[in-house]
Amino acid sequence: MKRSHGPEHFQRLYDASADPWDMASSRYEAAKYRHTLDMLECRRFAAGLEVGCSIGVLTRRLATRCETLLGIDIVEAPLRLARARCADMAQVRFARMQAPREWPEQVFDLVVLSEVLYFLSAADV
Numbered sequence: 416m417k418r419s420h421g422p423e424h425f426q427r428l429y430d431a432s433a434d435p436w437d438m439a440s441s442r443y444e445a446a447k448y449r450h451t452l453d454m455l456e457c458r459r460f461a462a463g464l465e466v467g468c469s470i471g472v473l474t475r476r477l478a479t480r481c482e483t484l485l486g487i488d489i490v491e492a493p494l495r496l497a498r499a500r501c502a503d504m505a506q507v508r509f510a511r512m513q514a515p516r517e518w519p520e521q522v523f524d525l526v527v528l529s530e531v532l533y534f535l536s537a538a539d540v
Contacts, residue, residue: 420534422489422513429492436530438472448473451527455480460525466514467531471497471507477527478504485519487512515539 428435438444451473460481468474468486470493478484478501486501486509488494494509501507510519514531532540 417536419536419539424534425488425490426492429490433492433496434470436469438469444472447529448476451529452476452480455525460523462521462523463525463527464519464521464523465527467529467534468497468509469493471500471509473527473529474507474509475501475504477525478507481525482506484508485510485521485523487514487519489513 463481463484465486468488474486484507
């Protein structure tokens with residue numbers, strides 16, 4: 416049975432590159448972000464959660480739809496970049512958490528899990 420990837424896996428990726436998936440420059444990622452926002456239509460959300468927010472590229476776009484938004488990631492390195500990217504957005508917070516072992520004690524009306532699911536075991540999903 417496949418196990419979820421732990422923090423050490425992601426730490427190695429971020430040690431090798433600040434943006435290991437080219438989230439800030441990839442055409443694929445840009446299209447995925449547009450599609451994600453299109454699926455939300457014009458809806459607004461009181462509280463959003465983005466699991467696996469990485470460097471905060473999608474987070475910044477989701478924040479325009481949320482009164483509050485929490486982005487979480489398993490290691491600190493991408494969160495530093497995400498905080499800088501969203502520094503002008505008072506409604507956005509970030510936290511280091513290992514989902515699903517650690518989960519915010521809050522109710523959300525929007526939860527976004529994207530490719531982070533590839534890195535979780537079936538049991539953790």
